[in-house]
Amino acid sequence: MMPLTQHPLLAQLLRRVGASEFEAPTPDAWRELLKLLSQLYYESDHDRDTLERSIENSSRDMQQLYQDLKQRTENERVEQEAIMRATLDSAIEGIMIVDNKRQVIAVNKRFAEMTRLPESELRQRDQRALAAVAVKSVKTSGSSVLVRINGMQSTDGTLRDEIELLDGSVIDWVSAPVRTPDGTQVARVSFFRDITAERHAHQQLEQAREAAEAASKAKSLFLANISHELRTPLTAVIGLADLLLLERDPLVDRQREYLEGIASSGRHLLALVNDVLDLAKIEAGKQELNLRSVAVHEVIEEGLTAISPLANARGVALEPATRNEVPTVRADRVRLRQILYNLISNAVKFTDRGGVVRVRAHLNGDRVAIAVIDTGVGIAAADLSRLYRSFEQLTLPSGDRPGGTGLGLALTKRLVEMHGGTIDVESELGVGTTFTVRIPVG
Amino acid sequence: MARILVVEDDLWSRRLVFELLVLRGHDVLCAAGVSDGRAQLDSVRFDAVLLDINIPGGGGELLLQEIREYNTVIPVIAFTASAMAGDRERFLAEGFTGHLSKPIDVKSFGETVESYLRPPA
Numbered sequence: 412m413m414p415l416t417q418h419p420l421l422a423q424l425l426r427r428v429g430a431s432e433f434e435a436p437t438p439d440a441w442r443e444l445l446k447l448l449s450q451l452y453y454e455s456d457h458d459r460d461t462l463e464r465s466i467e468n469s470s471r472d473m474q475q476l477y478q479d480l481k482q483r484t485e486n487e488r489v490e491q492e493a494i495m496r497a498t499l500d501s502a503i504e505g506i507m508i509v510d511n512k513r514q515v516i517a518v519n520k521r522f523a524e525m526t527r528l529p530e531s532e533l534r535q536r537d538q539r540a541l542a543a544v545a546v547k548s549v550k551t552s553g554s555s556v557l558v559r560i561n562g563m564q565s566t567d568g569t570l571r572d573e574i575e576l577l578d579g580s581v582i583d584w585v586s587a588p589v590r591t592p593d594g595t596q597v598a599r600v601s602f603f604r605d606i607t608a609e610r611h612a613h614q615q616l617e618q619a620r621e622a623a624e625a626a627s628k629a630k631s632l633f634l635a636n637i638s639h640e641l642r643t644p645l646t647a648v649i650g651l652a653d654l655l656l657l658e659r660d661p662l663v664d665r666q667r668e669y670l671e672g673i674a675s676s677g678r679h680l681l682a683l684v685n686d687v688l689d690l691a692k693i694e695a696g697k698q699e700l701n702l703r704s705v706a707v708h709e710v711i712e713e714g715l716t717a718i719s720p721l722a723n724a725r726g727v728a729l730e731p732a733t734r735n736e737v738p739t740v741r742a743d744r745v746r747l748r749q750i751l752y753n754l755i756s757n758a759v760k761f762t763d764r765g766g767v768v769r770v771r772a773h774l775n776g777d778r779v780a781i782a783v784i785d786t787g788v789g790i791a792a793a794d795l796s797r798l799y800r801s802f803e804q805l806t807l808p809s810g811d812r813p814g815g816t817g818l819g820l821a822l823t824k825r826l827v828e829m830h831g832g833t834i835d836v837e838s839e840l841g842v843g844t845t846f847t848v849r850i851p852v853g
Numbered sequence: 854m855a856r857i858l859v860v861e862d863d864l865w866s867r868r869l870v871f872e873l874l875v876l877r878g879h880d881v882l883c884a885a886g887v888s889d890g891r892a893q894l895d896s897v898r899f900d901a902v903l904l905d906i907n908i909p910g911g912g913g914e915l916l917l918q919e920i921r922e923y924n925t926v927i928p929v930i931a932f933t934a935s936a937m938a939g940d941r942e943r944f945l946a947e948g949f950t951g952h953l954s955k956p957i958d959v960k961s962f963g964e965t966v967e968s969y970l971r972p973p974a
Binding site: 640650 | 863865866868869872873934955956957959960
């Protein structure tokens with residue numbers, strides 16, 4: 412039998428009202444069916460309505476949500492930007508960020524202050540145009556900063572310049588590429604550090620040092636010149652006095668004594684002038700050493716021979732160095748003799764009648780140590796620090812000042828140091844003093 | 854005995870050198886500067902010249918140059934108060950025969966000057 416309807420839903424509804432799809436419904440069943448249909452229709456309409464409304468609601472919610480999210484993101488972005496900006500602005504360095512086309516993306520306050528241009532004007536400008544209006548000169552041009560990578564020298568694109576701005580301030584400018592993690596360069600960030608004060612301080616220091624050096628040199632040169640000039644009239648003073656002393660015509664004792672006084676004072680003055688000249692030459696850097704291999708014992712003997720008249724007159728015995736084997740030293744023979752002469756004559760002057768002055772030489776590492784040993788009055792510990800100062804002469808226990816210029820030790824120390832050597836002193840009051848100079852072997 | 858020209862601008866140094874050389878029996882003439890010395894050299898034949906460097910009229914080196922233009926053998930001795938290291942070498946390189954530095958030793962001065970008068974060995 413053919414069903415009344417092929418429609419499954421209608422068949423289902425027919426069964427619900429007690430009818431069947433295989434026979435025509437009764438009028439009651441038909442009414443029931445219509446009622447059911449009407450109810451179903453109503454229900455479905457209601458559901459659709461609910462659905463529509465719920466869709467509408469959720470759509471509104473989502474919109475709201477979207478708006479909220481959008482707002483929140485915007486807030487966060489604004490907040491982050493504010494933090495970023497505050498960070499940039501709190502930097503003591505001027506900062507400028509440019510994109511790959513060298514258009515300025517961002518600058519900080521400090522940069523605006525440095526360039527004296529308003530921030531608004533700085534943004535979106537070309538870096539070169541900006542440089543043209545703000546930079547007076549580039550002192551060093553684009554020197555690439557080398558960065559050490561795995562022990563190899565390599566440049567990472569960091570550049571360093573020293574520039575001068577229009578207001579005269581000097582800026583250390585370091586710029587580095589900004590890269591994404593995959594290495595693509597997206598921008599370049601520049602840091603500007605004001606080093607005007609540093610440079611200024613450095614410059615002033617340099618100028619002060621130069622001025623001091625020039626003054627010192629001028630002083631030394633003046634001393635050298637004046638010493639030179641003083642020697643000429645002294646030549647006549649000493650020479651004429653000596654000449655008169657050589658005269659065959661007898662002089663009365665007083666005349667001879669006075670003449671000797673003139674000649675001796677002239678020699679003292681000359682010694683002083685020579686020492687001042689030597690010191691001045693050393694300080695002006697004009698003293699040159701004629702370095703050769705020098706036999707130490709020969710120079711010691713020359714020094715002892717030169718000083719023997721003074722030693723004899725003072726009753727001090729000179730004990731020459733035993734001729735042990737010592738290597739030659741690298742020295743200026745004339746100056747080494749001067750060094751030893753100064754030390755030996757000092758030893759004699761500060762040693763009482765009956766005392767002894769000895770000279771010893773021995774190899775000491777890569778130097779020859781030459782010791783001048785006396786049995787003299789000794790030097791108080793407090794006086795040791797004054798020893799090498801110019802014009803500071805120690806007095807004898809009697810209160811007398813020994814002969815000499817007061818420059819001898821200052822000069823001796825300088826000369827020893829010019830040889831690359833050292834000078835040391837050991838002393839005990841009433842026992843004696845030992846000066847030891849050490850001159851490099853050569 | 855030799856005829857010696859002393860060119861020295863300091864009066865008493867000049868006088869001292871004059872006396873010392875005369876004492877040794879030499880014939881000594883003096884000049885105080887370059888032009889003075891030049892005039893003497895033009896009119897008298899000398900055996901030696903003692904020449905101060907720091908003299909008016911261009912300095913001793915100028916006068917030496919003039920002398921060396923016509924006479925390469927006459928002993929010309931630099932006589933100077935300068936005692937810088939290397940001076941002697943410089944003077945010899947410039948054509949001086951020798952160098953005497955001030956102040957002089959009265960006792961040995963004459964002999965030292967005479968050592969330059971002997972013909973070179």
